Amino acid sequence: MRSAKSVLISVGTYVLAAVFAAPVLWVAIASLSTNSLLARTPIPIGLNFVNYVSAWIDAQIGVFVFNSLLVSISTAVIMTVLATMAAYAVAKTRLRFRRIFLGILSIGLVAPIFTYIVWLLNAIATQGLLNNRLALILVSSIVFIAVPLLLLMAFFRDVPGELLDAARVDGASEWGVFWRIAVPLARPAIVTSLIFGFVWTWNDLFLPAVFLQNPTLYTIPQGIISLRANAYTADYVRTFAAAMISTVPMILLYRELARRAGSAITGGALKG
Amino acid sequence: MEGSARLHWRADSSHEGRRRRLSIPSSVFGLLLVLPATVLTIIVIVVPLLSTVFVSFSGPRGDQITFPDLGAFVFAFQTPGLWQAVANGLVWAVIAVAVAPTVALVSAALVEDGPVPGKALLRFLFFCPYLLSLAVAGVIFSKFYDPSYGLVNQLLGAVGLPSNTQWLGDPSLALGAAIVVFLWHETPFCFLVLSAAIRQVDRELYEAARLDGAGGVRIFFSVTIPVVRGILGVLAGVMFITGMIAFPVIFALTAPAVGAPSHATEILPTLIFSQGIQGGNTPTAAALSVILLALFGVLLGGVALVRRRFTRA
Numbered sequence: 001m002r003s004a005k006s007v008l009i010s011v012g013t014y015v016l017a018a019v020f021a022a023p024v025l026w027v028a029i030a031s032l033s034t035n036s037l038l039a040r041t042p043i044p045i046g047l048n049f050v051n052y053v054s055a056w057i058d059a060q061i062g063v064f065v066f067n068s069l070l071v072s073i074s075t076a077v078i079m080t081v082l083a084t085m086a087a088y089a090v091a092k093t094r095l096r097f098r099r100i101f102l103g104i105l106s107i108g109l110v111a112p113i114f115t116y117i118v119w120l121l122n123a124i125a126t127q128g129l130l131n132n133r134l135a136l137i138l139v140s141s142i143v144f145i146a147v148p149l150l151l152l153m154a155f156f157r158d159v160p161g162e163l164l165d166a167a168r169v170d171g172a173s174e175w176g177v178f179w180r181i182a183v184p185l186a187r188p189a190i191v192t193s194l195i196f197g198f199v200w201t202w203n204d205l206f207l208p209a210v211f212l213q214n215p216t217l218y219t220i221p222q223g224i225i226s227l228r229a230n231a232y233t234a235d236y237v238r239t240f241a242a243a244m245i246s247t248v249p250m251i252l253l254y255r256e257l258a259r260r261a262g263s264a265i266t267g268g269a270l271k272g
Numbered sequence: 273m274e275g276s277a278r279l280h281w282r283a284d285s286s287h288e289g290r291r292r293r294l295s296i297p298s299s300v301f302g303l304l305l306v307l308p309a310t311v312l313t314i315i316v317i318v319v320p321l322l323s324t325v326f327v328s329f330s331g332p333r334g335d336q337i338t339f340p341d342l343g344a345f346v347f348a349f350q351t352p353g354l355w356q357a358v359a360n361g362l363v364w365a366v367i368a369v370a371v372a373p374t375v376a377l378v379s380a381a382l383v384e385d386g387p388v389p390g391k392a393l394l395r396f397l398f399f400c401p402y403l404l405s406l407a408v409a410g411v412i413f414s415k416f417y418d419p420s421y422g423l424v425n426q427l428l429g430a431v432g433l434p435s436n437t438q439w440l441g442d443p444s445l446a447l448g449a450a451i452v453v454f455l456w457h458e459t460p461f462c463f464l465v466l467s468a469a470i471r472q473v474d475r476e477l478y479e480a481a482r483l484d485g486a487g488g489v490r491i492f493f494s495v496t497i498p499v500v501r502g503i504l505g506v507l508a509g510v511m512f513i514t515g516m517i518a519f520p521v522i523f524a525l526t527a528p529a530v531g532a533p534s535h536a537t538e539i540l541p542t543l544i545f546s547q548g549i550q551g552g553n554t555p556t557a558a559a560l561s562v563i564l565l566a567l568f569g570v571l572l573g574g575v576a577l578v579r580r581r582f583t584r585a
Contacts, residue, residue, distance in 0.1 A: 005387075006387040006388075009382065009386050009387060009388060009488075010386075010387070010388045010389060012382070013379070013382045013383060013386060013388045013394060014388075014394070014397075016379055016382070017379070017394050017397035017398050018397070020397065020398055020400055020401050020456065020459065020460055021397035021398070021400040021401075023401070023412065023413075023416070023456070024400040024401060024403060024404065025400070026423065027412055038421065039421050041426075042423060042426045042427055042430060082308055082309040082312070083309065085305040085306070085308065085309065086305060086306045086308075086309040086310070088302075088305055089301075089302040089303070089304075089305035089306035090302075090306060093298045093299065093301055093302025093305070094297070094298040094299040094302060095299060095302030095303060095306060096299055096303075098302075101306050101310055104310055104313050104314065104318060105306075105309055105310060105313055107313065107317055107318060107321070108313075108317060110568060110569070110572060111317065111321055111565060111568070112513070112517050112541075112564070112568065114517055114519070114540065114541040114544050114545075114561065114564060115321060115324065115561045115562075115564050115565040115568070116317060116320040116321040116323075116324050116561065117320075117544065117548070117549070117561075118324060118544060118548035118549065118554055118557045118558055118561060119319075119320035119321075119323040119324045119327070119554075119558070120316065120317075120320040121548075121549060122554065123319075123320060138312060138316070139316050141312070142309070142312050142313050142316040142317060143316065143317075145309065145313070149309075173296075174296055174297075174298055174301035175301070178301075178305070202405070203405030203406065203407070203408075204405075205405065205406070205407035205519075205520045205523065205524070206519055206520065206523075209523070210549060220408075221405050221407040221408055221520075224407070224408050224411050225407060225411060225523070225524055225527065227411075228411045228414060228415075228524070228527075236415055236421070239411065239415070240412070240415075243404060243408050243411065243412055246404065246405065246408055247403040247404060250402070250403045250404075251403060254396070254399065254403075257464065258395065258399070258464055258467075258468060259468065261461075261464045261465045261468055262465050262468045262469055262472075262503065265465055265506060265507070265510060
């Protein structure tokens with residue numbers, strides 16, 4: 001009796017999981033199919049790895065991957081460096097007006113990008129910074145900074161002040177206290193910030209779409225959307241192959257994402 | 273403890289002899305550390321935000337000296353599809369809050385606490401949609417929804433149902449079709465967070481409940497839910513905010529006619545995009561931005577008030 005119930009629960013759970021996984025698995029299958037097969041059958045099984053070659057070279061996904069890696073890694077690093085410094089300053093130094101600084105730095109939590117994009121774009125355009133990747137990287141670093149900042153602050157708050165004071169008494173400079181004691185203790189939060197900074201920018205469409213209008217600079221979501229935009233020359237299987245390529249970093253980071261997702265969204269406000 | 277002692281020793285030895293020259297007050301050091309991020313935030317967010325608010329009150333062309341001039345708002349409120357955009361955003365957000373965390377919580381509880389084999393595999397299956405970005409998920413589903421070649425109509429045809437539905441072309445269906453993409457993509461994110469949270473619950477809690485004779489459903493309501501309540505609240509907030517501004521889905525499904533058909537998938541960000549970025553109509557877009565900001569302010573303020581009520585009671 002009990003085991004019959006268990007079987008039923010298991011089947012139900014797998015059916016539910018299939019609802020979420022099936023479209024991705026189908027895209028994986030279709031990415032190896034042909035367009036004519038796709039039009040004829042719902043299960044287009046094939047082994048045409050040429051779609052991946054065509055996506056990588058003809059559809060320039062290789063270029064987009066390179067662009068995305070450049071933008072995402074730079075953004076993750078710059079955002080994390082800025083956030084680590086600011087979080088330590090607010091949490092552990094005798095900074096004055098810290099509430100004001102914290103308010104400015106976490107403004108992104110209440111003002112989504114769409115509320116200031118028009119003017120930001122104006123400013124970027126008048127400075128001649130459209131199609132400038134460094135500008136995009138700096139803007140992205142700031143737009144995504146609020147949650148990692150809160151997470152790092154939560155970590156620095158847990159560092160006992162006596163530990164830092166002991167180092168000061170022993171003659172360590174303020175920089176030494178920060179760099180050699182506080183930063184190593186906040187390492188889990190720093191790694192989380194790097195990983196999520198990378199993932200957020202890897203997946204971000206809006207900022208690149210607004211700032212990078214030159215197709216040779218497109219990031220991968222932009223590139224895949226541009227494949228879709230030519231509806232009349234639509235090469236479905238190639239688009240699916242491109243989509244599968246875009247998942248590779250996410251697959252590689254899956255374990256870390258699963259482990260760190262909780263603290264990444266709550267900014268360390270809730271443990272667990 | 274051992275680790276901190278070692279660090280302590282390193283800090284001590286490496287700065288021996290330089291302590292005088294490098295000593296600056298903690299407050300100055302803090303200022304130096306906080307300034308780069310602060311200055312950039314002021315340039316990237318604060319100034320554009322204030323400028324947007326200022327321009328929105330500077331008349332229909334954004335150049336009126338008699339401040340405040342509400343001309344831009346007059347135009348903004350006449351923007352075709354404005355009310356639909358506001359309503360769509362709210363509907364989207366409410367559905368996102370109601371569905372994504374709930375489905376994710378039930379799934380996570382089944383996987384983590386249920387008598388189910390293959391937990392690692394199940395976790396990955398539930399995570400699958402999140403491998404794609406929201407925008408790429410939109411592109412994939414735009415193919416699924418294609419009226420003549422799309423998978424959805426193919427499957428409907430295979431079981432003998434009407435197979436010529438214009439999922440994205442029919443104004444009465446397009447919003448629902450777009451929200452489905454969003455839910456499909458965001459529920460796995462909630463799952464990821466909740467399954468990690470459930471796994472961190474002390475197993476002894478479950479054992480104790482089981483010894484007291486509690487069944488799976490009882491444990492779900494009286495152990496799992498109380499433990500993850502805080503996380504659920506955060507997820508609900510995240511889903512509400514991302515649901516209100518789910519631009520990438522709509523962009524991927526409807527570009528270049530963002531918000532089509534006939535404003536059925538319009539939300540405030542798509543209006544800001546088509547007015548301000550595609551159309552170059554800065555004052556109207558600025559006024560729309562302020563409307564979005566005000567909506568956010570009211571809703572977030574309301575949530576904060578309600579929460580304070582609850583925590584005090």
